[in-house]
Amino acid sequence: GQQVMQIPQYQHVQEGEDFTTYCNSSTTLSNIQWYKQRPGGHPVFLIQLVKSGEVKKQKRLTFQFGEAKKNSSLHITATQTTDVGTYFCATLDGQNFVFGPGTRLSVLP
Amino acid sequence: DTEVTQTPKHLVMGMTNKKSLKCEQHMGHRAMYWYKQKAKKPPELMFVYSYEKLSINESVPSRFSPECPNSSLLNLHLHALQPEDSALYLCASSRQGYNEKLFFGSGTQLSVL
Numbered sequence: 001g002q003q004v005m006q007i008p009q010y011q012h013v014q015e016g017e018d019f020t021t022y023c024n025s026s027t028t029l030s031n032i033q034w035y036k037q038r039p040g041g042h043p044v045f046l047i048q049l050v051k052s053g054e055v056k057k058q059k060r061l062t063f064q065f066g067e068a069k070k071n072s073s074l075h076i077t078a079t080q081t082t083d084v085g086t087y088f089c090a091t092l093d094g095q096n097f098v099f100g101p102g103t104r105l106s107v108l109p
Numbered sequence: 110d111t112e113v114t115q116t117p118k119h120l121v122m123g124m125t126n127k128k129s130l131k132c133e134q135h136m137g138h139r140a141m142y143w144y145k146q147k148a149k150k151p152p153e154l155m156f157v158y159s160y161e162k163l164s165i166n167e168s169v170p171s172r173f174s175p176e177c178p179n180s181s182l183l184n185l186h187l188h189a190l191q192p193e194d195s196a197l198y199l200c201a202s203s204r205q206g207y208n209e210k211l212f213f214g215s216g217t218q219l220s221v222l
Contacts, residue, residue: 045210095207099151
């Protein structure tokens with residue numbers, strides 16, 4: 001089945017610093033979704049990327065889909081304590097999305 | 110209403126107990142899912158119902174039995190569970206399934222003693 005790797009596994013940043021997580025696949029992806037899960041919470045959908053080279057922005061968050069559709073990134077500008085959580089990418093495997101292992105972000109005030 | 114509601118929020122059960130997890134959504138979504146999530150791990154798909162029919166069973170042991178009484182409700186019946194089944198059980202829904210965003214409930218934290 002479809003599998004993706006996410007790096008880094010953990011990231012500790014000072015509030016105000018930028019943060020980037022990467023989702024990488026050895027095979028071409030049809031599309032990719034990103035979710036955020038706060039500590040003690042449930043995954044919340046952030047974005048879906050479909051097109052090669054696609055870039056989407058949500059306030060301080062920038063999402064990118066690689067030209068070869070084998071990788072994706074999520075960049076947060078000027079992190080805030082509210083950004084704390086685990087960020088998962090999810091890829092289509094057959095008819096359903098499979099989640100990557102996640103990147104856990106902690107933000108030090 | 111963009112919520113998926115799960116009950117109970119917490120459940121402790123013995124290995125000989127029978128219990129049920131419940132999930133409800135009123136968004137008119139026609140696909141509903143059960144995921145299992147262990148601590149510090151990603152959600153793992155267990156079952157998918159599409160238009161009230163079981164479409165995917167990801168080789169889940171028979172001690173987990175899903176049920177979809179109607180398009181708004183999804184149950185997960187539990188019987189003779191093992192301690193390693195302790196996890197967060199998440200219900201999710203999507204508009205029609207297949208390639209659409211998932212709306213997750215807040216989950217049931219299950220402990221099997």
